[in-house]
Amino acid sequence: MQSEVIQQYEFNFTNEHFRKIKTVLYAHAGIVLADHKKDMAFNRLVRRIRELNLRSFDQYLAYIESDINEFSLFINAMTTNLTAFFRESHHFDFIGNTILPQLALSGKRRLRIWSAGCSLGEEPYSLVMQLLNSNIDLSNWDVRILATDIDSNVLDLARTGVYPQAKVETLPKGYLNKYFLKGCGSQAGSVRARPELGEMITFKYLNLMEEWPMKGPFDFIFCRNVMIYFDKKTQAKLLEKMAALLKTDGHLFVGHSETLARHDNHFTSLGKTIYQKDSRGD
Ligand SMILES: C[S@@+](CC[C@H](N)C(=O)[O-])C[C@H]1O[C@@H](n2cnc3c(N)ncnc32)[C@H](O)[C@@H]1O
Numbered sequence: 001m002q003s004e005v006i007q008q009y010e011f012n013f014t015n016e017h018f019r020k021i022k023t024v025l026y027a028h029a030g031i032v033l034a035d036h037k038k039d040m041a042f043n044r045l046v047r048r049i050r051e052l053n054l055r056s057f058d059q060y061l062a063y064i065e066s067d068i069n070e071f072s073l074f075i076n077a078m079t080t081n082l083t084a085f086f087r088e089s090h091h092f093d094f095i096g097n098t099i100l101p102q103l104a105l106s107g108k109r110r111l112r113i114w115s116a117g118c119s120l121g122e123e124p125y126s127l128v129m130q131l132l133n134s135n136i137d138l139s140n141w142d143v144r145i146l147a148t149d150i151d152s153n154v155l156d157l158a159r160t161g162v163y164p165q166a167k168v169e170t171l172p173k174g175y176l177n178k179y180f181l182k183g184c185g186s187q188a189g190s191v192r193a194r195p196e197l198g199e200m201i202t203f204k205y206l207n208l209m210e211e212w213p214m215k216g217p218f219d220f221i222f223c224r225n226v227m228i229y230f231d232k233k234t235q236a237k238l239l240e241k242m243a244a245l246l247k248t249d250g251h252l253f254v255g256h257s258e259t260l261a262r263h264d265n266h267f268t269s270l271g272k273t274i275y276q277k278d279s280r281g282d
Pocket of ligand 1: 028029030031079080081082083084087116117118119120123148149150151154206207208209223224225226229255
């Protein structure tokens with residue numbers, strides 16, 4: 001006898017609802033939601049249905065199409081924002097040991113960085129800490145980090161620079177005291193990045209699927225653990241656009257599980273998910 005597992009939902013959540021969610025999410029954000037993510041979609045969206053006192057997914061899906069703010073909240077709910085300070089630390093070592101010394105030798109005193117899909121800000125704040133801790137004195141350099149994301153909620157949190165204590169426990173030794181202020185009273189248990197960390201960063205909303213207003217060129221781009229959510233066609237388009245925004249010999253850093261297609265003619269792999277703009281791609 002064939003057994004059938006029937007998932008019981010508090011609100012009727014059909015395959016058709018899930019298909020619609022997948023279509024809308026892909027069309028707006030390029031995110032491909034795998035079939036096994038149906039429960040995840042239900043769990044993330046049902047909270048909002050309750051808060052709005054709606055009676056069904058039909059009502060909710062009609063609502064997000066008619067209300068732009070609710071649509072943003074839908075996108076925020078459907079993004080995955082997992083991140084950490086100094087995630088994939090070899091990328092930060094490469095900046096300190098290779099990129100900065102090369103730039104210093106070239107005599108340039110200008111550094112432009114893009115953290116694309118910056119989530120809650122740990123990535124750009126880690127970049128600033130790495131720069132401030134390098135052997136190169138950057139005090140008279142013009143350094144700017146553009147940190148963008150499609151999720152307005154994580155951007156708001158990133159701008160505050162406030163993190164739960166548990167998030168900063170993995171920071172390199174000494175960094176916590178040097179770069180964060182401990183919260184007290186009602187803020188006990190959280191820390192706040194010191195203002196000088198935020199000074200180099202501009203947090204901005206940017207949907208990678210839409211037009212990119214910035215001109216570049218960037219010395220390097222971090223786009224880590226973002227393109228995993230996109231299909232090959234979208235990835236290829238984004239890589240082409242990123243190559244165009246990078247300086248000649250500029251670097252692209254991607255996530256640990258991401259590899260650029262072998263036939264990609266924009267970048268050369270330097271190993272460990274670090275790529276260098278290929279002059280053939282100019
Ligand atoms: C898993 S997090 C990666 C954070 C960080 N880069 C890291 O590696 O730790 C992925 C981020 O990509 C963002 N994202 C997803 N689709 C996007 C899009 N179309 N445009 C811009 N950001 C997007 C999500 O909102 C999320 O914050």
